[in-house]
Amino acid sequence: MTRWHVASRVLAAVAGGYAVSTVAGVGLVQALPLPRADAVMAGVLSTYLVYGAAVVWCFGARTARHAWLGLLITGAFFAALGVLGGSVRS
């Protein structure tokens, strides 16, 4: 447990968490079968849930590497959701 590991987790939580939450928001907008404005509203309202969960995850994970990995997987999941949802729509 070094300072670098703590710094890595903080970076993952603050920047990684924000990135994942916006990706999740955009993914939901694409995937939700709602009018465009409603989907955006649902998307932005969900972002803080994802952000909060991501921050807790980053400090609860066993190692800093796990923290980053979890964010990557979650981000990839929502990105895939967005791409699939977008292709169904169009």
Place this chain on the structure above:
Amino acid sequence: MKGGLRQSMAWLHTWAGLPVGWVLYFVFLTGTLGYFDSEIDQWMRPEASLPPPALSQVEGLALALARLEQVAARAPRWTVFPPSGHDVPHVTISWSTVDASGRPLRRSETLDATTGAPFRTRATGGGQTLYQLHYTLHYLPSATARWLVGICSMLMLVALVSGVITHKKILADFFTFRPRQGQRSWLDIHNLVGVTALPFHLVITYSGLVFFVFTYMAPVVDATYGRDGRDRFFDEAFRNPDIPPPVGAPAPLAPLVSLYDEAVRHWGEEPVRVASFYNPGDRNARVVFTRTHVDPVSNGGRMVFDGATGELLDRFDRRTGPMVVNHALLGLHEGLFAGPVLRWLYFLTGLLGTAMIGTGLVLWTAKRKAKLAPAGGTPPAAVRVIEHLNVGTVVGLPIGIAAYFWANRLLPVGMADRAAWEVHALFLAWLAMLALPWLRPPDRAWHDSLRLAACAYAALPVLNALTTDQHLGVTIPAGAWALAGFDLVSLATGLGFGVAAVVLRRQEVAVAAAERLPDGMPAVSGATPLPEDAAG
């Protein structure tokens, strides 16, 4: 991190909360006072006639239009708040105009129902400026304040969630109180006030973040609407009424009574919170009614009328889908729908939230000082700085707010920038209280601050009696409970600070006595270390 989940959550709870604790304390306290903004407004404007005469909304609208035709005939838009219960006791109007150098400017007036003219009250920020502090932070540019409050709120959310995970035995902790045990007592109080109103804290924090969600989470909107599409999104999402430009042909406004009756038919009595008049006096005039807050989601209702013909062009009573969630969160945060009982509950839970933050800050230093106590060491500089900030904020900010009220009564009525100086008084007094711990030992600083706070609040009703004719001897018999309530709450606040000062003094006497005990007797306070998992 080191050890299990609870340890890492305790660490996160501490380090998410501590750096922003003082800002959060400020945000929670000034925001909580906002639940009585209207009462504070009334107290700070003793010249306005009280209690306000019973005026129907239709009469209020007529009063407003008469005044606006007189002073703002050429304005492109008028806004009228007819009287609607707690929040708007007097008719309030505003309009856009330009100042001497051609810059756009909004003017507003509160109307005296008996004369139809604006009240000539002292210049004051009132309860409005006081509660707006919790997101404007007053001296900062609005964008900076918005982001700062947003970051602090996000950390608050993280601190709440990690705090709950840390105290997984939440019910057992809730019923635990170990008095007079130094930092353990602080921990128990912190848990008690935190858990009591936990749902409130969560909803207030989350919904607070929602107010500026389109700023904080702009990329989500931009990804769909493009970088310059924000306004298009707002138009679609909030169904902003389509206002045509004026044609330039004059046309009288359709009789307002028929428009109002239409609103009553759909929304019930006292239906209008805001009436907006676009292009008044033009053939393309539009009248937009926004619905009163009868429950957390009714604030989305709106009616659009053709101002010249009186024809109803568009109406929706409630939002649908995710918009309901948005409006419900904002509605719950503002609590405008709340009646007296619920309003008091809002106020008290808001104070619990403030106390949760305050005790959390004090707990941090109490724990670190307790660790050092057996060795008799002096706390490191960082701990001392934080303790100073704690004294200066936890008690100093309430003193600053008292100074705001004192300034309202003592600054000369004709003074230039009077309203601005009321707010300066708040921040100057707070600054002085922040400086105090650097001049006095911390224990003395706590005492001095608590005593000063007790006096500052307990004396407010006296000051009010000396400077106005609306003191408790008048307001209680008259049943003017907004004004009497302000004075009574001030008294109670003063009493509360006084009790705190006495309790603190007694504890110190007990500790000093314990320290003089012969060897082998356990000291009463401070020295027992916390179990590692209890708090960061």
